[in-house]
Amino acid sequence: MSSKPHSSNNIAHARRTVQQLRIEASIERIKVSKASADIMNYCTEHARNDPLLMGIPASDNPFKDKKPCTIL
């Protein structure tokens, strides 16, 4: 039947999908509570080095246009 190759393609595709799902289902997972804690710790540890959180003093700001100073 002309539909046979088509259906065997579907079966092959379905097999691959199931295979992939099996691989993904079998990975080792950690608890969300631990995962969340780790993410929070990373943020707090690196917060003081984050210029966008801490603010940048005008003298160190590379993007700020520097205006020349006139001494009167």
Place this chain on the structure above:
Amino acid sequence: MSGAAGGVASVGRVQLKLRKTLKGHLAKIYAMHWSADSRQMVSASQDGKLLVWDCFTGNKLVAVPLKSAWVMSVAFAPSGNLVASGGLDNICTVYNIKAASPKTLRELDAHTGYLSCCRFLSDSEIITASDKLKRPQTIMFTNHIGDCMSLALSPDMNTFISGACDSLAKLWDVRDGACKQTFSGHTSDINAIAFFPSGNAVITGSDDCSCKMYDLRSDQEVIGYQDTSLNAGVTSLALSSSGRLIFAGYDDFNCHIWDSLKGEKVGVLSGHDNRVSCTGVPDDGMGVCTGSWDSFLKLWN
């Protein structure tokens, strides 16, 4: 996550000032990418040009004319010597920008669909996203059902994450090409994706108007970023260097700032007159760049 973050100090209102507006493109800006030196940046516009900028002075350093104006993605190689771009021409073109005038180095045209995103692994290897993800050598990543719209490399460069129009995000191993994990939850196309700086989580932004953080090791969504007042799709996102702030560009012409731990909106970058199409934070974390369909790039910090 937001429950666990209850004890963390609030970031307060984040107010960043517009420091520079980079003018030079004549049409919509579709993509931008910072150089590893946190000073140069390349932008791509459908005026048919890539512009390399010195963001400290605001000067244009190099202009690369494109064969095809329909550009959707641009990337800076870690060495700073090369940039790559691609789009509706289905080709990823690599240019040497250190030559006296920008030279086309290679054209990678084995794509069957438009190029939505590309990222260099090194000067000699690039990952490209089209309707299938590809590496020019041998490995083809063919797991997404819908067009892949965005990709991000992990900090350790061993894995990358892709977001697609099938509303899924997938984690891939760079070397063997295997899809290791799949994350669902979004209800529409994922347009933007980025790694949390520790490499253990990814943030996605979608046409369903929300962003989500998925933790890789626990294999699930840990927090969502949405607000009933925000009815525009997310086009792009970038994280501050500690990962605490998420800068998400939306179709409502603004870039909203989210507290990644508490899931609250903490600020907004307003100033563009059209959709914010691309956002990027340089490696040193000193600022945010937003690019828009209004043809301007703006630097904030």
